[in-house]
Amino acid sequence: xxxxxxxxxxxxxVRFAGDSGDGMQLTGTxxxxxxxxxxxxxxxxxxxxxxxxxxxxxxxxxxGFQVHFGSKEIFTPGDTYDVLIAMNAAALKVxxxxxxxxxxxxxxxxxxxxxxxxxAEYPDGSKPLEDGTLDNYTVYKMDVTKMTKLALEGSGLGNxxxxxxxxxxxxGLLYWMFDKSMDYTxxxxxxxxxxxxxxxxANIKTMKAGYNYGDTAEIFTTRFRIGQADMPKGTYRNxxxxxxxxxxxxxxSQKSGLPLYLGSYPxxxxxxxxxxxxxxxxMGVKTFQAEDEIAAITSSIGAAFGGSLxxxxxxxxxVALKGEALGLAMILEIPLVLxxxxxxxxxxxxxxxxxxxxxxxxxxxxxxESPLPILAAATPSDCFNMAFEASRIAIEHMTPVVLxxxxxxxxxxxxxxxxxxxxxxxIKVSFLQEPNGPNGKLLPYKRDEKLVRPWIRPGTxxxxxxxxxxxxxxxxxxxxxxxxxxxFMTKVRQAKVDKLxxxxxxxxxxxGKEDADLCILGWGSTFGAIKAAVIDVNAAxxxxxxxxxxxxxxxxxxxxxxxxxxxxxxxxxxxxxQLARLIRDKFLFPAESFNKIQGLPxxxxxxxxxxxxxxxxx
Amino acid sequence: MSTVTTPTNGTYTSKDFxxxxxxxxxxxxxxxxxxxxVQNVFPDLGIPKxxxxxxxxxxxxxxxxxxxxxxxxxxxxxxxxxxxxGLKATRPDLSVWVVTGDGDALSIGGNHFIxxxxxxxxxxxxxxxxxxxxxxxxxxxxxxxxxxxxxxxxFGSLDEPFNPAELALGAKSTFFARTMDRDPKHMQVVLxxxxxHKGTSLIEIxxxxxxxxxxxxxxxxxxxxxKSHGIFVEHGKPLVFGTNEEFGIRMEGFKPVxxxxxxxxxxxxxxxxxxxxxxxxxxxxxxxxxxxxxxxxLPRPFGVFxxxxxxxLDDQMEDQVKELQAKKGxxxxxxxxxxxxxxVIN
Numbered sequence: 001x002x003x004x005x006x007x008x009x010x011x012x013x014v015r016f017a018g019d020s021g022d023g024m025q026l027t028g029t030x031x032x033x034x035x036x037x038x039x040x041x042x043x044x045x046x047x048x049x050x051x052x053x054x055x056x057x058x059x060x061x062x063x064g065f066q067v068h069f070g071s072k073e074i075f076t077p078g079d080t081y082d083v084l085i086a087m088n089a090a091a092l093k094v095x096x097x098x099x100x101x102x103x104x105x106x107x108x109x110x111x112x113x114x115x116x117x118x119x120a121e122y123p124d125g126s127k128p129l130e131d132g133t134l135d136n137y138t139v140y141k142m143d144v145t146k147m148t149k150l151a152l153e154g155s156g157l158g159n160x161x162x163x164x165x166x167x168x169x170x171x172g173l174l175y176w177m178f179d180k181s182m183d184y185t186x187x188x189x190x191x192x193x194x195x196x197x198x199x200x201x202a203n204i205k206t207m208k209a210g211y212n213y214g215d216t217a218e219i220f221t222t223r224f225r226i227g228q229a230d231m232p233k234g235t236y237r238n239x240x241x242x243x244x245x246x247x248x249x250x251x252x253s254q255k256s257g258l259p260l261y262l263g264s265y266p267x268x269x270x271x272x273x274x275x276x277x278x279x280x281x282x283m284g285v286k287t288f289q290a291e292d293e294i295a296a297i298t299s300s301i302g303a304a305f306g307g308s309l310x311x312x313x314x315x316x317x318x319v320a321l322k323g324e325a326l327g328l329a330m331i332l333e334i335p336l337v338l339x340x341x342x343x344x345x346x347x348x349x350x351x352x353x354x355x356x357x358x359x360x361x362x363x364x365x366x367x368x369e370s371p372l373p374i375l376a377a378a379t380p381s382d383c384f385n386m387a388f389e390a391s392r393i394a395i396e397h398m399t400p401v402v403l404x405x406x407x408x409x410x411x412x413x414x415x416x417x418x419x420x421x422x423x424x425x426x427i428k429v430s431f432l433q434e435p436n437g438p439n440g441k442l443l444p445y446k447r448d449e450k451l452v453r454p455w456i457r458p459g460t461x462x463x464x465x466x467x468x469x470x471x472x473x474x475x476x477x478x479x480x481x482x483x484x485x486x487x488f489m490t491k492v493r494q495a496k497v498d499k500l501x502x503x504x505x506x507x508x509x510x511x512g513k514e515d516a517d518l519c520i521l522g523w524g525s526t527f528g529a530i531k532a533a534v535i536d537v538n539a540a541x542x543x544x545x546x547x548x549x550x551x552x553x554x555x556x557x558x559x560x561x562x563x564x565x566x567x568x569x570x571x572x573x574x575x576x577x578q579l580a581r582l583i584r585d586k587f588l589f590p591a592e593s594f595n596k597i598q599g600l601p602x603x604x605x606x607x608x609x610x611x612x613x614x615x616x617x618x
Numbered sequence: 619m620s621t622v623t624t625p626t627n628g629t630y631t632s633k634d635f636x637x638x639x640x641x642x643x644x645x646x647x648x649x650x651x652x653x654x655x656v657q658n659v660f661p662d663l664g665i666p667k668x669x670x671x672x673x674x675x676x677x678x679x680x681x682x683x684x685x686x687x688x689x690x691x692x693x694x695x696x697x698x699x700x701x702x703x704g705l706k707a708t709r710p711d712l713s714v715w716v717v718t719g720d721g722d723a724l725s726i727g728g729n730h731f732i733x734x735x736x737x738x739x740x741x742x743x744x745x746x747x748x749x750x751x752x753x754x755x756x757x758x759x760x761x762x763x764x765x766x767x768x769x770x771x772x773f774g775s776l777d778e779p780f781n782p783a784e785l786a787l788g789a790k791s792t793f794f795a796r797t798m799d800r801d802p803k804h805m806q807v808v809l810x811x812x813x814x815h816k817g818t819s820l821i822e823i824x825x826x827x828x829x830x831x832x833x834x835x836x837x838x839x840x841x842x843x844x845k846s847h848g849i850f851v852e853h854g855k856p857l858v859f860g861t862n863e864e865f866g867i868r869m870e871g872f873k874p875v876x877x878x879x880x881x882x883x884x885x886x887x888x889x890x891x892x893x894x895x896x897x898x899x900x901x902x903x904x905x906x907x908x909x910x911x912x913x914x915x916l917p918r919p920f921g922v923f924x925x926x927x928x929x930x931l932d933d934q935m936e937d938q939v940k941e942l943q944a945k946k947g948x949x950x951x952x953x954x955x956x957x958x959x960x961x962v963i964n
Contacts, residue, residue, distance in 0.1 A: 037961050184959075233964060237957045247954055254951055261708050263700075282942040282949060286707060286935050291733040295700035298693065302673065302704030305691055306712070310704070328694050418960075421951040458671050458689035458705075458712055466637070466672075466683050468692025478639065479684065 004214075004223045006179065011070025012224055013078030014174070017095045018087025018111070019056050020049055020063040023167035027085075028065025029413075030171055034184040035069040036238040036415050041229040042069035043528060044413045045077035045601070050268075050351045057111070057119035059090050071227035075528035077412065079603035083177075085170055087111050087144070089120035092128055104138045104222075106170070110145035140219060144169050151209035155202050165206040172210025179225045182207055232417060239416040241380035241409040242269075245313075245339060246276035248387025250283055253309050255388075256395055256427035260285045261303035261310045263296040265318065268351045269407040270341040273313045293321035297338065301325060304334040305467075307431065307457040309391055311337040315407075316345040319361055326400055327366040328469045330493070333445070333453050335394035339387070342406040344599045353599025354407035356524050357575040362402040363553060363582070369490045371497040373397070374552040376404040378527035381416035383409060386550060392427045397500055398452045404552070406574075408601045409525040431457045437475070444477040450503065451496035453477075498554050507556035511535060512545030518615055519566035521591065523549040523579050526572050526602055533607035537615075544611060549579070560587050570594055570614050572602060630661035637687040643678060648799030648825035652746065653685055655805045656715075663813055665713050672715050673702040675722040678753050679746035679825070682717035696727025699734040699743075703931065706739045710932040713813070716743045720761040721751050724780050728760075732789035738817045739931040742809075745782060745822045750831035763909065768830075782822045783904035783923060787897070792817040792926040794900070796919065798824035800839035804850070804920060811922055817930050837910045838918055847910050849917035851903065856889035859917045866890075867916070874902060874916060892921075900924035 014031065016024040025046055032044050047064040054061035068078035083104045086092040088111025099105065112129055122128060129141055148166040155162075175182050186204055193200035214220055253260035264274040266289065278287045286303075290296035297312040304310035314322060319340050329336045342358045344350025362374045373393055377386040383405050390403040432454035437443040444465045445453045456463050465477065473480035474488060510527075511534045512519075522530045527548055534546040547562060549555070563569060563583075571580045572594040580593045594610045596602055635657040643649045660670070670688035674680035676695035683690030689712075693701045698716050706714045723731050723745050734741070750768070751757040757770040761782065765774040786794045793815040797808040805823065812819035824835040838848040849859040849867070857867035858879070866879045866889040877884060893899055900923045908915035 033959065037959060039961055039963055229963070231963050235956070235960050235962050237960045239957070250954055251951055259708060261704065263704055280949075280954075281939050282946040283954075284939055284943070284948075286939065288704065288707060288935075290700065291729055294697060295703075295730050295733070298697040298700040299704030299707070301693065302691070302701040302706075303708040305671075305701075306705045306709035308708045310708075324694055325697065332691075418955045418957075421955065424951075458709065459668055461666070461668050464668055464688050466639075466686075466690035466692065468683070468690075469676075469694055470692065 004220045006223045006225050008225050008227065009070070010072045010226065011068065011074065012083065012178070012226060013066065013068045013081040014083045014085070015064060015066045015081040015095055015098075016085045016170070017062060017064045017091035018085070018167075019061050019090075020051075020053055021056060022063070022087045023164065024063045024065050024087070027167040027171050028067055030185045030188060031174060032067045032069070032413060033188075033238055034175070034180055035067065036236070037184050038180060039228045040069040040071065040226055041074040041231055041415055042067060043074050043077045044068075045408070046411045048352050055119070057088055057090055057116045059094060059121060062090055062094055064091075064095065069226065071229045073229070073231070075532040076601070076604055079605045085174070087170075089116040089122060089128060093120045093122060096133075099137060101136050102138065104140065105134055106140045106142070106173070108144040108166075109141050110143050138221075142213070147209065147213065148206050151206050152202050155205070156198065157202050161199065161202065165202050168203045168206040169210035169213070172207035173214045175207075176211045176214030177220065177223055179223055182211060231415070234417045236415045236417050238413050239381050239384070239418075240272075240411060240413040241377065241383040241405055242272035242341065242411070243276055244381050244384035244416070245377075245387045245403075245405060245410070246273050248384040249277065249309070249311055249337070249391060250280050250285065251421075251424055252388045252391030252427060253285065254283065255424055256309060256391065256429050258307065258309040258395070258429060261300060261308040262287045262313065263290050263299035263303070263310070264288070264313045265290050265293045265296045267293075267315045267318050269343055269410050270313045270315045270318070270339065272410070273339060273341070293318040294325060297322040297325040297329075300336055301329050301332070301334065304329070304336050305332070305458065307455070309335070309395065311339065311391075313339040313341070315341045315343045316349065316358055317347065319358055319365065323366050326372070327368060327370045329400040330366070330370050330372060331469055331472075332467050333398045334400075335398055335455070336400040337387070337390045337394050337403055338400060339403045339405065341410045342404060350599040352407065354525065354601060355574050355597065355599060356404075356406055356526070357578065357597075358404060359523075359552060359575070359578040359582070362404060369494065371494050372400055372402055372553065373497055373500055374402045374404065376524040376550055376552050377409060378524060378548055378550060380409045380412050380414045382527075382550070384416075388424065392425065393500065393503075395427055395429055396452070397450060397496070397503070398455060399497065404524060406525050429455070431455050431460065432463060433460065435462065443475045445472060446475045447492070447496075451492060451499050501554040501557045504551050504554075504556060507547065507549070507559045507562050509562065510546040510548045512538060513543060514545070514562070515565045516545035517543045517567050518611065519545045519547055519563065519569045520611065521547050521549065521563065521569050521571045521579070521583065523552060523573070526574065529602040529604050529607045530572060532604040533611055536604070536608055537611050542612075542615060544615070552579075555586065563587060563589060568592065568614070570611070572596075572607065572610070574601065630667065632657040632661060634667060635660050635687050637685050639684045641685050642681065644829050646828040647678070648748065648827070649679060649682070649746065651799040651802060652744065652805070652823055652825065653682065655802050655809060656686070656744075659806050659809045662810070663713070669711065669713055670715065671705060671712050672717060673698045673705065674717045675727060676753070677719040677722045679717050679719040679744075680722060696722055696725070697730060698722070699727060699730040702741050703734060703737070703739045706741055706932045707935050710740070710936055714741050716741055718743065718745050719752075720745070720747045720749060720759045720782075724760040724782065724785070732785070735786055735789040735791040735818055735820070737931040738790075738792050738928050740816055740933070741818050742812045743818060743820045745820060746825040747782065747822050748825045748827040748831055749779075749834050750827050752827050752830055756830035781904065781907045784901070784907070786820050787901055787904055787924060791820050791924070792928050793819040793922070794822070794904070794924050795820070795922040796822045796824070798835060798839050798920065799826055801920075808922065815925060817926075817928055838920070847917055849906075849919050851892040851919050851921040851923070853892055853894045853922070856886045856891055858886065858889065872902070874906070876914065876916065894922050894925045897924060897926070
C-alpha cells in the first residue's frame, strides 16, 4: 500500500469554496477551531454572497472560507492558498486565480457536470478538470456527493439530508490530509445535533468516510504536519471580531456595575453582535430589536438617560440614519456607544464586503458642530479591547463614542490569549446624588476638570431636570438662544473631546525604529497586512516602521511628535484617502496614500510591493 | 447637603409640578389647559415626583417636559416613542409620559407610533391633535381634513387624513381615549384612567391652535354644539347624546344608527351599551369620524374607547432577565472570557 509522505510545513492556507448552500462556512469554522484547539496560530477570512441562496452553481452564489494557520505568527488570512476545495465549477472559476502554482485542488466531480460548467460561465464545451486548465496544480478529483450517498446508504436519511452532509466528507478528508484528530468536531456535532441523533450519526459517519478515503484511496501523495505555534505562553481561545465586541460590552457592563442595553436593527455585517448579546440575558443584558435604525439608537438614548450602559450597533447605511440621533446624544452629553461594522458603500454598496470608508461620517457626519470620540479596532480580538475602552470613555466622559470595526475583522477570527476578569481596567461611574451648585441649586451642565457634566439618574430625589436638543445655557442646561452662549457651548463641547487626549494612551510604534526611512501609518483592520509586510521588508534589510492608530479622535497627544521623526509617511486604507486627509489637515505632513477599494483587505504581498516601491521612489 | 426639600408622598399640590421655566406657548393656546390638568392630576397619583419622566419629540406640544418639574427629555422629531421605550425598558420603576403632536406622532414618527402600540410598553402618551403644524407656522398635518387651505396648500390639501383612533386600534393599542383641551374635568378623568392602565395608554387630545387653526374643534367643545355633535361614552352606559340627551345610538346589524329616543319609543336599554373591553364595538366607535358638517352625521365620541390587558414590553423584558438569572445564575466573567473551548501553549 502506498503511504502518503508526511511533510513538515510551518504554515498553510486552505480555501473552502462552494455554493452558499454547501456548508462551506461551517466546514471552515470547524477546521479552524480544530486547528486552534491543536495550538496553531491562525487568521480566517469568510466571504459570503449578499444573496442568501443565489441560484445553485452560479458565480453569484459562491461562499468561501479561507484559513491561514501555522506554527509561526500569523497576521493575515493569506494572500494565496496552498489548498483549494472546489465544490463546484463556479468555485474553481473564481478562486483558482489565487491558488499557489503547484497547489492542491480538491474538486467535487458532481459539481462539474455540463450544467454546473455552464452556470460557472465557462466557455461552451470546457472541461476545466480535464482540459489542461489545472496542469500546474496537483488535482484530486472525487465524487463527494456520490461517496456521501454510499456512506449513508441504509441510514434512513432522505436525499436532502444526505446531500447536506457532503461537506463533512471534505472535512474528514482534510483532517486526514493535515494529520488532525476529528475529536473536536465529533464533540461539536454531538452537541449541535443532540436532539437529532440520526443526523449527528450521519455527519460523523460521513466525516469518518472522508478521513478513511484519504487513508485508503492511495491517490494522495502528500500529507502535511504543522508544528505547535511559537506563541506566548498562556491559555487561548479562538474568537471572531463581532463576538469579541459583544463580550467587551458585557465585561464593561459588569465592571461598571451598569446594566447593558442594546438597541439595534439587523444589518449585515453587524447583526452578530445583536445575536451574541441576546444570549446574555442572565447577565442582565437587555436587547431590543427596534423597528428601524433610528428607533434603535433613540431607544438607547432613553436607556442612557435612565442610567444604563447603552449601545447601538450598525453598519454604513445605518450610521447615516442614526446621524440626527447621534447629534442629540452629543448635545445631551450622555454616554452611548455606536458600533459601526463598516462595509462597502455608499448606499447599499457591498453589504458583505469590507471597507474602511466610514471614518469621515464618524468624524463629520452630523449637522452642526458635533465632535465625537472615535475608536477603531485593529484585529478580531482587539474588538474586545476597543468595545471595553469605548464604554469606559462614554461613561467617564459623558459622550457618545463611535467604535469602528469592519466586515473583515468582524467575521474573521484569530486565537486570543484572553484576559482574566482581574486584568480588566476600571470603569468609574458616579451618578450625582445631591445638587451641585450654590444654595442647593442643581446645575446639570456644570463641568469638572475633564469638562464632563454629571450623570443624573431619574428617580434621584431633588434632582429633577430637563435635557433636550435645544442649545442650552452653560451650567444650568436651560434652553438658551444667546449668541455668545452658543459659541461658548460649541467650543466647550469641542474642548471636551480634545481633552480626552489626556485620558487615552500615548501612541506607540508597533514595529520598527522611531526614525525609520518610512512609516506605515495604519488604522483598523489593515493591521495584519501592514504588520506582516513590515516585518518581511525589514528582514530584507529595510528600515520601515509601523504605527497603528486605535484612537482616531482625538488622536493620541504625541502622535504629531511620533510622526515628525519619520522621513516619510505612507497611509494604506481601504477607502479613498480618509485618514490621510485628517493627518494632512492636522499635522500638515505630506503623507502619501495607498488605497484599495475593492471590498477586500490588503494582501501582504501588495503591501510589501507598495512599501518597496515607495522606498525606491526617492 | 441638599437643601431641596421634597414633599413626602401624597402631600403634593399642582404647584409642585411647575418647573422654573417660563411657559412660551402662544397666549390662548390649548396646550396651557393640558399642562394645567396634568399638573392638577399628578398630586393624586401617589407617586414621588422624582419617579416621573416626560419624553417629547419636536413641535409646540413637545416643549411640555420643560414646564414640568419632573425628569424630562426633549428629544428629536418623531422619536419620542423610541426614546421612551428605551427608558421604560430599562427603568420600569419610572412613570414615563410621552407628549407628542399630530405631526410628530403621525407623520415623521408614524413608524415608531405603530410599533410602540403593538409592543405595549407601559407608557402614557398624550397626543395633542390640533390638525395643523404650529411650530413651522401653519402647514397642513396628517390629521387635517382634505381640502385644508394652508401656506403649503393654497389650493387645498389633497391627502386623506388619518383617523388616530382607527390607526391605533389597527396597531393593537391596548388603551385608547379621546378628550379635549376645553373640557378640563373630562380630561382629568381620562388622564387618571390612562395612568391606571398598565400598557401603552394613548390619549388623543383635541387641542385648539388659536393662531393657525382656530376653532377646529369648537363644534365639539362649545356649549351650543358640544352635546349634539359629540358623544361622551362611559363603560356600561348607553350611547346617548343631544342637547337634552334626546338621541341614542342603536346597532342595526353592524350599522350604528341614530334614533330619537322619545319618538321611536324604544327603551334606553335597547341602545348600544358601551363596553370598553369589546374591540369590535371600539372599532366601530372609532369610525364615528364623519365631517361634522354632514347632515345626520354620527356624533364624535369622547372618553375611553378601548382597554385591553396585555403583557407590557418592559415586564416581559424584565421577566426574561429574571427567569434566565434564576435558571442559569450569572455566568462568571472569566467563563465568558474563556468561552467553551480553550487550549494552552506552554
